[in-house]
Amino acid sequence: MARALYEPESGYYARPGRLVGRSGDFFTSVSVGSLFGRLLAAHLAAWRGGKSGPWRILELGAHDGSLARDVLAELASAHPAAFAEVEYAIIEPLPALAARQRETLSEFAEVVNIVNAAEDLEPRRGILIANELIDALPCRIVEATEDGWVEMGVDLGSEGNFEWKVIGDAGEIAALLPARPPGYRTEVRPDLESFLSPLADRIGQGRMLWVDYGFEADDYYADGRSEGTLQTFVKHRADNAPLDAPGSKDITAHVDFTALGAACESLGGRVVRFENQARFLTEVARPLLLSLEGRMDEEVAKVVRQFQTLTHPGQLGSRFHVMEVDFSGETT
Template sequence: MLSHASQAALSLPLPTADGLAFSRALSQHISTEIAAGDGWIGFDRFMSLALYAPGMGYYSGGAHKFGPAGDFVTAPEICPAFAQTLGAQAAQILVLSAPRIIEVGAGTGEFAADLLLELERRGALPDSYAILDLSGELRARQQATLARRTPHLLPRVRWLERLPERFDGLVLANEVLDAMPAHLVLWGPTHIAERGVGVDEGRFVWRDRPASGPLLGRAKVLAGECEIAPGYLSEISLTAPAWITEWAGILGQGALLLIDYGFPRHEYYHPQRSAGTLMCHYRHRSHTDPFYLPGLQDITTHVDFTGIVEAGCQAGLELLGYTTQSSFLFNCGLTEILSRTPVGDALRYLPLANAVQKLVSPAEMGEIFKVIALGKGISQPLLGFATGDRSATL
């Protein structure tokens, strides 16, 4: 039931029989909620169920997500140099706040292992390294990774079930904001609609309803700020700003360091980006059909970094810096990290250099990925934003 064969999906790899059964079970679960909701749920709810339904969603189920055997590759999976370079910024923040780290959404645990080993190398190990992850399957992989790579550091690591009531130190989140559920909004000639999901003849279909409440208010503000024309379709995330606001109430002294792909608001809602930024990732292929194999593919939207800053500053955080991933990594000493491997050792150096190129090239991750820091009580400029700070563009 609820199969969906879009034109984009026709070129995608077929799932295994077990994978297809898993997706059908989640599709039925979503269909039941749609029926209970008078035949409609907002896209934010569909995205939430597809990614996080307990035991069934993409991130809460057992699908292999990261690396060559998964659906996409994140920066920590490309090479250890990403976490090693970030270690310089982490060490500075720990000195300026407290020797504690929380990583949100730790993936396979490779980033945590690389970062802990680098901080150990620098003599800057945190007293505690906590990981907050919604996926039990991923927590198990993280534990296995750290036990294999950093067994002597395991006593410093713990896993959280929820946000702490108070925290001083460094909060890290790499590619977390893009996976937070977002609303879809269609600005029309006379009214603003929220695009949601229904079911027709066993398939998920788009259905629009008039926007209301906080979503309508936000959409009206954006229409005025960005001169959005009728027929414009895009996303509005209410979840990500709310998450930042929640952290503002938790953080005493320290910083949030967030790495993700996105734009300042005037670029996000640019007239030429009239179909939004919604994207799905399945077996290292990108497409725009969120109804294809729910539970087996990632669903993401880009980040409106202006909205992140607004939420943080209104809740008492200070903007500490905003720049591209490329600038941030070079500011933090990427060249020195690369130089640790001798150029003459071609078998090691060439693969590393190629991986680093993916991290910093404008055609790869260097420009579209941004790094933003928000914090409290940080008394010195952060070294990751020493040059190339783009805070004025937000």
């Protein structure tokens, strides 16, 4: 999964052209329009409150820079005091995407800082945001057998194709999972804590805001979910053939929010919000929606359409969840 998605030359995410949005392979809340970024900007500005001094928004998985552009444009117009002191940092390991982000964000070049790794940033109080990042992190695949969990790898088949192969006992991963009947297959991301640790070090007792699709552990590893959630996407069609044509399609697996919350807590964080996207955005959008009351122009119609897509249970409202973690050490 790591190589198929992130090889700098041939990985899926290094491909030129549009991957996200109508002409790409999948939609995200960002590709619905600028409203998602505008609402996040309101939430970030509210978190900063009346404080003064430099602060940072740190984005991961910024892709072509659209969310950063939408957030910064809204901060500049609706929260100028917060905008005046913000640094918008992006951690982007893929050079091709960093170049696209620089292009998208050229008008905000003075406040944008795109780096290759967390270690390139000095710590500064801030809030990390990531939409659909964790689901794109490589995962490990395990399968239950009569003798416990084994880990699955990928091998070259006799026809030159890739095929699944047992690579050994699941070892420490087995301790993270409940017993399941033979044949039950699922995914785990056991390295979340080491992934998050350098990020927690860079936000200066700030916050993290994770938006993604997934479940709590009980639901994730429920009896009925016996084939896991590993999926690929091409042209808005999901298929279950992640080994075919690596590099040409997106590969994803849902987020185990229980594991994500636990990894954050082991690094000193406290989960202060976990709810579906509809609830979160409805709360955050209230002032904006009230300000539009009584207006019936095209701009309002656009906002309403985007809000419905982001919050409707049949669209992005209930599948997506928001987890916010506070690292200030305060308990209230």
